[in-house]
Structures are given as structure tokens and as C-alpha cells.
Amino acid sequence: MSDPRPFAERKADVLARLAAPVADCWVATAGGDEPYLVPLTLAWVEERIILATDRRSPTARNIAASGRARVGLGPTRDVVLIEAVLDETIPVTESGAVGETYAKRNDWDPRTAGDSYVFLALKPVKIQAWREVNELPGRLLMRDGAWVTR
Known part of the structure; x- marks a missing residue:
């Protein structure tokens, strides 16, 4: 087991993972x-997680109803766990720069999937990241939508 990463390195690793091309994630919601x-695949745009899905999907319906989602990135020994709130729902036909950025960073363009697709813009409110048990004590990187300062 390697030594725990310092806070600045852990935050930089999270931001790099969010900004990576074709950033795959797991999105948890509840109805x-x-x-x-x-x-799903995300794009990190203006400090928001942008997801694309059909507006009739359980994910879109659940997020619209509750205003919340949990997003997980990485394997079990390099976890990024994000609690996020819905900032806005953007029809793909009206997505402008958000749609353009999403398409450039990913391997598909939801704007070609039909007008039932939307972009869900989620604002992170809590971010945790850890690799091994020795990083659990410093795993909180964002609280109440603001980066923790150390």
C-alpha cells in the first residue's frame, strides 16, 4: 500500500478524472x-457534471423529481464519489456550448439521438476520493458545494 496522497494531489487527480475524454461513471438515483x-458518460463543463440521457429514462425522471444524484467514478481502489444536485435540464436541441463540449469530449454526440434526449447539468455538493483504507481519513474534498481548504 502506498502512502496517502496529499490533499492537493488528490484534488488534482479528481479534476483530471472528471476532465478526461470519455469519462465513464455510475449514476445512482431513486424513485x-x-x-x-x-x-453513463459525463463531461465536466464549467464545474458541472453533464450527463446525456433520454428524458423518459428512470435516471432523468428520478433526478427531475428529487433534484439529486450520486455519481461514482473509478475502480474500488481509486474511488471518486460525488453527491450532486440538478442545476438545469437542457434539451439537446437547445444545448449550445454545453452540447458542443460534451460531443468533443466523448465518443458520441447526443444531439444526434433525437429530441427526446436531454443534458442533465449536475452541480457537485460533496466529493470524496480515496484509494486504500489509509486515505479514508482525508477523503472529503468538497462540502456544501465548496472545495475544502487544507
């Missing part, structure tokens, strides 16, 4: 008592 988990 009533029904949890729902789906793999």
Missing part, C-alpha cells in the same frame, strides 16, 4: 423506494 443505477 420512491426504488434505487436505480446506470452507467
